[in-house]
Amino acid sequence: MSYRIAKVIVDVPSRETDRPFDYLIPAAMQGWIEVGSRVGVPFGRRTVQGFVLSLHEDTEMDPQRLKPIQELLDLMPPLPQDLVKLAEWMSRKYACSMISALQAMIPAALKGKAERYVTVPETDGNQDEPAFPGENGGLSSPVLPVLLTGEEEEILAYVKASGQVTMEHLSKRYPGRAGEIKGLIGRGLLSETQMIKDKVRKKMIKTVAAAVSGEAAEAALASFSGQARRQKEVLEFLLEVGAPLSLQEVLQTLRVTAGTVQKLAEKGYAVIEETEVFRDPYKNRRFQGSEPLQRTPEQDQVYRKVTEALSARSYGVFLLHGVTGSGKTEVYLQTIERCIALGRQAIVLVPEISLTPQMVERFKGRFGGKVAVMHSRLSTGERYDEWRKIREGRVQVAIGARSAVFAPFADLGLIVMDEEHETSYKQEETPKYHARDVAVYRARQYGAAVILGSATPSLESYHAARSQADELFAPLLLEMKQRPAGSRLPGVHIVDMREELRDGNRSMFSRALHAGIAARLERGEQTVLFLNRRGHSTFVMCRSCGYVAGCPECDISLTYHQKSNNLRCHYCGYAAPAPSICPECGSEHIRYFGTGTQRVEGELAKLFPGIRVIRMDVDTTTEKGSHEKLLQAFREKKGDVLLGTQMVAKGLDFPEVTLVGVIAADTALNFPDFRSAEKTFQLLTQVAGRAGRHQLPGEVFIQTYMPDHYSIVHASAHDYASFVREELNHRKAMHYPPYSRLILVTLSHEKLPVLLRMAENFAGDLRHKAQRLGWYGNLERFAAEALDILGPVASPIPRIKNRYRFQCMVKYRGALDAVRLVRETSAETLDQLRDASLQISIDVDPQMLM
Numbered sequence: 047m048s049y050r051i052a053k054v055i056v057d058v059p060s061r062e063t064d065r066p067f068d069y070l071i072p073a074a075m076q077g078w079i080e081v082g083s084r085v086g087v088p089f090g091r092r093t094v095q096g097f098v099l100s101l102h103e104d105t106e107m108d109p110q111r112l113k114p115i116q117e118l119l120d121l122m123p124p125l126p127q128d129l130v131k132l133a134e135w136m137s138r139k140y141a142c143s144m145i146s147a148l149q150a151m152i153p154a155a156l157k158g159k160a161e162r163y164v165t166v167p168e169t170d171g172n173q174d175e176p177a178f179p180g181e182n183g184g185l186s187s188p189v190l191p192v193l194l195t196g197e198e199e200e201i202l203a204y205v206k207a208s209g210q211v212t213m214e215h216l217s218k219r220y221p222g223r224a225g226e227i228k229g230l231i232g233r234g235l236l237s238e239t240q241m242i243k244d245k246v247r248k249k250m251i252k253t254v255a256a257a258v259s260g261e262a263a264e265a266a267l268a269s270f271s272g273q274a275r276r277q278k279e280v281l282e283f284l285l286e287v288g289a290p291l292s293l294q295e296v297l298q299t300l301r302v303t304a305g306t307v308q309k310l311a312e313k314g315y316a317v318i319e320e321t322e323v324f325r326d327p328y329k330n331r332r333f334q335g336s337e338p339l340q341r342t343p344e345q346d347q348v349y350r351k352v353t354e355a356l357s358a359r360s361y362g363v364f365l366l367h368g369v370t371g372s373g374k375t376e377v378y379l380q381t382i383e384r385c386i387a388l389g390r391q392a393i394v395l396v397p398e399i400s401l402t403p404q405m406v407e408r409f410k411g412r413f414g415g416k417v418a419v420m421h422s423r424l425s426t427g428e429r430y431d432e433w434r435k436i437r438e439g440r441v442q443v444a445i446g447a448r449s450a451v452f453a454p455f456a457d458l459g460l461i462v463m464d465e466e467h468e469t470s471y472k473q474e475e476t477p478k479y480h481a482r483d484v485a486v487y488r489a490r491q492y493g494a495a496v497i498l499g500s501a502t503p504s505l506e507s508y509h510a511a512r513s514q515a516d517e518l519f520a521p522l523l524l525e526m527k528q529r530p531a532g533s534r535l536p537g538v539h540i541v542d543m544r545e546e547l548r549d550g551n552r553s554m555f556s557r558a559l560h561a562g563i564a565a566r567l568e569r570g571e572q573t574v575l576f577l578n579r580r581g582h583s584t585f586v587m588c589r590s591c592g593y594v595a596g597c598p599e600c601d602i603s604l605t606y607h608q609k610s611n612n613l614r615c616h617y618c619g620y621a622a623p624a625p626s627i628c629p630e631c632g633s634e635h636i637r638y639f640g641t642g643t644q645r646v647e648g649e650l651a652k653l654f655p656g657i658r659v660i661r662m663d664v665d666t667t668t669e670k671g672s673h674e675k676l677l678q679a680f681r682e683k684k685g686d687v688l689l690g691t692q693m694v695a696k697g698l699d700f701p702e703v704t705l706v707g708v709i710a711a712d713t714a715l716n717f718p719d720f721r722s723a724e725k726t727f728q729l730l731t732q733v734a735g736r737a738g739r740h741q742l743p744g745e746v747f748i749q750t751y752m753p754d755h756y757s758i759v760h761a762s763a764h765d766y767a768s769f770v771r772e773e774l775n776h777r778k779a780m781h782y783p784p785y786s787r788l789i790l791v792t793l794s795h796e797k798l799p800v801l802l803r804m805a806e807n808f809a810g811d812l813r814h815k816a817q818r819l820g821w822y823g824n825l826e827r828f829a830a831e832a833l834d835i836l837g838p839v840a841s842p843i844p845r846i847k848n849r850y851r852f853q854c855m856v857k858y859r860g861a862l863d864a865v866r867l868v869r870e871t872s873a874e875t876l877d878q879l880r881d882a883s884l885q886i887s888i889d890v891d892p893q894m895l896m
């Protein structure tokens with residue numbers, strides 16, 4: 047069957063272009079263009095990148111008016127068909143554009159932009175004669191010689207000699223001659239074309255190999271005269287190695303020049319080729335191999351359930367609730383091993399923050415070269431290469447943060463999501479997808495298994511597993527309650543900091559924690575100290591008048607960056623030098639209030655002279671590889687204390703850590719977020735889980751001003767079930783997830799009064815429609831299908847980049863298509879108001895309520 051028409055989604059971010067456009071498939075591209083192909087197409091007066099959505103024999107448009115696809119950008123489509131289908135689903139589910147969903151699935155290197163090229167157009171007849179203007183003009187005017195200035199001639203000659211030059215290059219080579227260049231294009235002497243250029247190319251190196259063997263080689267070696275001694279050496283070396291070598295390497299090893307090798311090639315004794323290489327971020331690292339451990343009975347029961355599904359190729363979601371240190375990672379490793387043995391591939395998702403070298407090492411150690419690693423610290427080129435290893439089937443396992451869920455495997459068998467409760471699995475920018483939902487959808491497509499692992503599963507997943515109410519997402523609950531023999535959960539003590547204060551202790555360390563650290567120092571054991579970052583932002587405040595340095599464009603305080611000694615806005619990028627006197631009152635008592643980690647470090651030094659503290663926070667881990675180095679130093683016992691924020695809470699496994707201290711447990715509890723208790727419980731459980739994971743028993747101190755709060759009480763007792771029971775009661779009473787779903791709609795505009803009116807307008811329309819559908823207002827009556835609209839109210843951050851922000855929260859229950867309702871209403875609002883400044887952003891299942 048021959049397809050003449052391709053429907054293409056173009057990379058033009060606007061509401062009007064969020065639909066497929068028809069293009070002709072030129073004869074030469076037939077058979078090459080597939081669903082998921084990346085193409086360059088003319089769009090208006092530009093050339094833009096696009097993705098082929100579907101192929102057709104015919105079009106409803108007038109074929110005469112269709113334009114042909116201009117170029118095919120990759121031989122192998124970057125997106126397999128299933129991912130194109132996934133993008134369609136994402137667009138519906140998260141109310142995002144198709145192009146944003148498609149772009150999220152490919153590495154940044156492939157987000158090509160049009161580049162303008164200049165060539166000398168071919169003319170019939172004598173090639174050396176300059177072309178004539180007006181050729182296509184239809185005027186059969188007498189042939190006039192073209193008069194060129196010397197400069198014009200020079201430019202023309204240069205382009206002709208080069209064949210094809212980018213506009214950028216040409217304008218740099220001939221600065222100040224834009225007029226001449228434009229003139230030449232205008233007269234048809236130069237022609238301009240556009241092509242899509244990728245941000246990063248494949249990395250190519252020159253290789254050299256012997257082109258002769260056996261007797262021919264003997265004859266060749268014999269033929270060299272004394273002068274060609276170096277050539278002979280090279281050939282001997284190549285014959286000895288018997289495989290292509292990098293040219294660079296040959297030159298260095300033999301200390302010969304490129305000319306020598308070149309001459310050898312000219313004689314036909316060697317071949318020099320361009321060969322593609324993969325940039326390997328772990329090139330110089332050796333990973334210690336590891337063998338599967340004998341499974342404990344609990345691990346075995348999980349392993350069996352998952353591998354049964356794998357063998358049957360049947361879709362299944364498993365919620366693995368295993369206490370910290372119960373050996374979940376070992377279960378992942380073994381189920382993946384089975385998956386690979388069955389000829390299928392696996393994805394491992396971990397939160398960015400716990401994509402630590404230690405984690406990577408465990409997978410590389412077990413599966414070696416079968417693993418591709420994707421994380422944000424790789425360069426664009428490295429990411430691209432890791433991604434290509436997946437697409438080209440060179441690896442069987444992909445491990446990475448959120449976006450690795452799109453790894454383009456051909457026969458996906460298993461997706462593991464570690465720490466499934468982590469909010470970082472939700473992307474905060476468009477497309478605002480949740481990797482868990484994407485994982486489940488993909489697993490359905492492939493008949494694959496999903497393991498959602500956590501010591502503290504999200505209430506959404508846990509509730510879905512317990513109630514089995516949702517047909518699409520009803521995970522099977524599997525539990526691991528014990529640590530493998532030889533290690534126990536640590537004893538946890540809650541320390542009431544109010545009491546400390548009453549007894550005259552003004553230090554940030556309670557007496558108990560102080561004594562604990564002292565004991566560890568004496569015994570040569572290690573301590574982890576954790577400080578909750580939320581609520582401890584790094585701002586600058588004047589102690590005399592209370593002035594806080596804020597962003598002039600956003601209603602938020604600026605963040606202090608120690609390295610550069612400046613203040614930055616995390617929302618708009620505004621930066622300014624840190625003031626040394628208060629701009630309000632002139633006082634010199636203007637201070638930087640750190641993350642707290644620095645203050646804790648200072649106090650530790652005072653209390654325990656000579657103590658070796660390794661501090662891990664945003665300030666100490668900005669450099670590439672620094673995270674790894676700090677952890678390595680701690681492992682080698684070059685530090686007594688590892689002090690840090692969230693980074694120290696996750697996934698770390700150090701045998702000699704026997705004490706964990708939480709400096710202030712309740713900072714997150716005061717956050718205006720219905721999940722704050724859940725997050726606090728999860729964090730405390732995680733941190734506490736770092737202690738006593740091996741032979742030595744562990745001990746944990748949680749310092750708090752709210753010792754009776756249920757999240758703290760239950761975390762200290764390692765009692766997930768009780769916490770969940772209590773928390774679910776609150777959620778039910780307030781109609782919060784998992785008893786409802788949320789859609790957060792944020793409207794923004796430059797003018798506050800205009801925004802207010804528009805937001806009222808939008809919310810009114812939405813209510814009106816919901817009423818007509820019979821959905822509105824039934825939440826309180828616990829109807830099976832109900833929807834409620836809260837707001838509009840000012841957003842918690844009321845202004846960003848000089849734009850005011852208002853939000854509406856839609857709460858709903860049941861199988862209603864609330865997303866569609868919101869999306870349609872927002873499109874109508876934008877159409878009616880026709881105010882270019884108004885923006886409406888839709889966040890489905892929001893994790894951050896800002």
Ligand SMILES: Nc1ncnc2c1ncn2[C@@H]1O[C@H](COP(=O)(O)OP(=O)(O)OP(=O)(O)O)[C@@H](O)[C@H]1O
Pocket residue numbers: 339340341342345368369370371372373374375376377501530531696697698699735739
């Ligand atoms: N079957 C087993 N036999 C012996 N030791 C095991 C077994 N399984 C795991 N372990 C060991 O127990 C420790 C904890 O295991 P692992 O890190 O896999 O737990 P986890 O549940 O992933 O932990 P966390 O969620 O706290 O990161 C590791 O040192 C691991 O090597």
Ligand SMILES: [Zn+2]
Pocket residue numbers: 588589590591592593628629630631632633
């Ligand atoms: Zn002041």
Ligand SMILES: [Zn+2]
Pocket residue numbers: 597598599600615616617618619620846847
């Ligand atoms: Zn700002």
